[in-house]
Amino acid sequence: MEHLEMRRKVIIMISIMAAMLFAALNQTIVGTSLPRIIADIGGIEYYSWIFTIFMLASSVTAILVGKLSDIYGRKPFILLGIAVFSVGSLLCGVSHSIIQLILCRGIQGFGGGMIMSTAFTAVGDLFPPRERGKWQGIMSSVFGLASVFGPTLGGYIVDHFHWHWVFWIFLPFGLVAFAAIYFLFPSVDRKKKESIDYAGSIFLTITMVPLLLSFTWAGNQYDWVSPQIIGLFAVAIVAFFLFIFTEKRVSSPVLPLEMFNNRVFTVSNIIGFFLGAGMFGSIMYMPFFIQGVMGTSATKSGFVMMPLTLSMVAGSTISGQIVTKTGKYKKLAMLGLFIMVCGMSSMHFMDTETTNMTAILNMILVGAGLGIAFPIFTLTVQNATEHKYLGVATSSVQLFRQLGGTIGVSIMGSVMNNQLADRFNEKLQKLIAATPNFPKSMTGKIHELANPQVLLNQGAVMKKFSSLPPESVMFLKKVLGILRESLSHALNGVFLTGAVVIGLGLVITFFFLQEIPLRTSNHEKTEAASKSETA
Template identity: 30%
Template sequence: MQKETKRPLVLAAVMLAMFVGAVEATIVTTAMPTIASELGGFSRYSWIFSSYLLMSTVTVLIYGKLADVFGRKPIFFVGLTIFLIGSILCGFAGSMEQLIIYRLVQGIGAGAVMPIATTIVGDIYSTEERAKIQGYLSSVWGISAVSGPVIGGLLVQYVNWQFVFWVNVPLGILAMAGIFFFLHEPKETHNASVDYRGAVLLTIALSSILVWLVEGGQAFGRFSLIGLLLLAVSAVIFFLFFRQEQLAKDPLISFSIWKNPIILYANLVSLTTGVILIGISSYLPTYVSGVMEQKAIIAGFALTAMSIGWPLASSLAGHLLIRFGPFLVSFAGGISLVVGSMMFVFMNAGLGPIWAACSSFFIGVGMGLTNTSFIVTIQGAVSRTQRGSATAANMFMKNFGNTIGASVFGAILNGTLLTYFAAEKLTYSVDNVNSLLTEESRSLIPIKELVSLQTGLENSLHWVYIAIAFFAWISLLLILRIPRGKVYEHVDN
């Protein structure tokens, strides 16, 4: 006899697992200025995010397919275990290069955490219940937003930055225990296979374009022989990947469900909002610490505002979604993204961290409204046997956006810094920005040099925010293509 799933306890375990993933972002981004200052290598700063995002982007599709084939529990355990091992290793990193490698390991496991946790909720609740339960799930972002920067700031200031990674371990183990004891899945067997060839092709294609975006203009010319070769490899492999997905018996990405226009545009907007999200979370602490000369904990609270706006808007979206449908809810989110991004464009050091926090809050509201609308709608539009893959595809687009954003914004930041130094005839390198990131290191810099470096960093980040605003406007235009109508439930649910 099939044991009954204890939904409240499973929901609590899912929320804890999502907290582990969410708090990772708020703690690490807050601590990164300190980590970069201690380990050196500011020019490799964006790789800390890119390496993690690259692996989580590729593996999210594999985990989604495996979860449909073998069940949610075993694949969730495998992914979270790898994530926790990576977290432990990150704390032992002795250089920026080691940290990048360990973040790769962490990313391999991270691909399972959010999509499978979200899929589990989709399995045990109906569409109407999911719309309401999103408020609870999104409260995770608020809790991690408030606690993450505080915990991260305290650990960096009074203990050591290594603990920002190690704090994940006991929480992750507790989440696995809750899923193990209280989630009881139906006994189903599916004659399906995992498209490993597609996974390899996608990894090569993403890696090639990532190296071109991040290292182009530094290690080699963007349009040098090496640069053009990387572009050519990426283009060819992407073509082979799309062909493979069309021929594969069980593709990583089932493009058939993308014929549904709501799923198509929801996934495209998730791509652009993923770009926006990584841009804000990666570089807002750098601006507040390096340009505004605030402590790490203040930089963290400026970023916290985004994650406070997120759950508030998500909870509201859950109530509005069934009544008004995904278009109006996501349109309101798109407007909020544009407002927040334009505030960042007009931000300067004199406006202080309050302006940065308000801008961040509007971005969070936009994220909460759009993400809630898309997840609930997509999960309601497919059967249970496709739900893991459909949820993973949406997460893939968001992660792919993160990967693109981390690379593009890293390239913009490094490129504009080098251009500024050359124009001002300054003998600095990108790594000299390390000295701006903590109060102790700033105090050692002569005032004239300090002003020059801060001007260069502020100018470079301004161009990053212009790029973020561009993607916010693209998001709004894509949302306008979403069909009007109500959320519906698939007949097989």
């Protein structure tokens, strides 16, 4: 499709970005709306599943559709993705129970996975690698814009209208994107020699779902060494070996293993894994620090986080333009990762006295570094692999980032919980020892304050204990102070872990990522590209 005139390419890109924005806004708008939704339909115990089911469905769909789009073309799957996502959004809005909402979110996830996978791949169809950088930078900025406007709009809708409109408001947007892609996006003939790898698809799914679930639940719902988590890991390992066995024997594998002989492909995906782990693992906990440790309100915390998104949008756009202009990407990738390490290292030194301005500056550093580095590793993978593998290569990048993010969040959650418990218990014992005539009746009340969630609503918590004697209230305030300091200490450990993980990605980039010339045509066979393959 790179032979199309530029005007038509631009119109197609606008349509693709509209489809991506439609999916991304529907994803980010839910977070701030969920408390109101749960208050209406109930089911707080299944709260996390609303996010988990979307992540599982979109991750599995993305990697499977990657290969299918290489066989049948991108158009059918981006259209199907918009249609499935729209149906899921419509059904989410009419859900009357938490179980219905979770199932409908799963439908959204299937559609979202198709849209995200085929959208980034379609850029590769329209433009050769040398021109692709600026467009992928702009595509990445779509997520940033959705992260800025989605949560704010979601809060406004549930405050002024019924929560159903959270899922319905963008449906016309999806219809417009569907129509534009249907009429403008070229169709391609099915590749006759390619067959669908059903067995490989099944084993890959059975590998991914238990693996993602195990890291999502470990340390939260279940202990790491519980039978449930060990069982999930066991199923994933067995399915993985069956997947490898199958892929070596089928004629058209869902994930061709020979792609991993390509050094740039393998190294880029490993770096993407570390980038996902550091990014999701650290940034997810930043709002907790802003509200729980710094005491900033939930509304204001959104404004503190907003500079991260805006700097990410700016970074990804500028990065894409530079790559397109120079044809170079390695130094830029290293710069982005280095800026992220600096930002997360600065976050490590934040404490209970940190101001909103300091937090904002740290967010700008992390966002700028993320924006610079994030689009590059999709480009390096696409540039280093043959065009016939474009779909599966692009979806592999998303898969490794998602795996990194899931594992990163789980590991950093364990870091936070362990450091929080150790610090809190140590400080609490010293406070009790320094308190003369400590009444044992206070033990139960202290236990109520041991959850860091109470820091998000300290006023309501202390009002509950207002009838106690003044000395008891003063003691509980000191316990809250200990909890706040302990949470700060624990989150410092999380941010340091994130900095180390991103630092590993930087080291791998420096020593192992080859810089090969960006191809000027999708069908160009370059000597440089062949050098990227090693036995």
